[in-house]
Amino acid sequence: MTEPVRSPEVGTKVVHRRYVPYSHAHYAGNLVDGAYSLGLFGDVATEMCILTDGDEGLFASYDDVQFKAPVRAGDVLEITCELVRAGTRSRVMVFAVHVVARGAATEDRPGAADMLDEPILATSARGTVVVP
Numbered sequence: 001m002t003e004p005v006r007s008p009e010v011g012t013k014v015v016h017r018r019y020v021p022y023s024h025a026h027y028a029g030n031l032v033d034g035a036y037s038l039g040l041f042g043d044v045a046t047e048m049c050i051l052t053d054g055d056e057g058l059f060a061s062y063d064d065v066q067f068k069a070p071v072r073a074g075d076v077l078e079i080t081c082e083l084v085r086a087g088t089r090s091r092v093m094v095f096a097v098h099v100v101a102r103g104a105a106t107e108d109r110p111g112a113a114d115m116l117d118e119p120i121l122a123t124s125a126r127g128t129v130v131v132p
């Protein structure tokens with residue numbers, strides 16, 4: 001059995017950044033479906049479990065998922081995960097997806113994009129992961 005990298009410490013955080021490719025747009029206005037954010041939450045939760053337990057863990061449930069603002073192709077997202085409770089085998093985490101940059105294409109500058117002065121909270125959730 002693999003020993004934990006370190007003991008699960010409440011308050012531990014993991015942060016990823018990801019560019020949203022245009023191939024993920026499903027709706028008018030280059031909107032991306034909400035499941036995209038949930039997949040990103042799985043990625044940061046996996047890193048959290050590896051960091052705290054030396055194992056990828058398995059997602060057991062989500063609760064309080066909220067889609068607060070659109071995610072669009074061309075966005076740069078910051079995905080955060082914080083460990084808020086550590087049981088014997090369960091880990092409760094809170095998640096957020098913030099849009100930190102957004103495409104600003106024009107006819108003259110089709111690849112233009114802007115870093116946002118204030119990140120936009122797009123999706124938030126709370127989830128439980130179990131580890132062996």
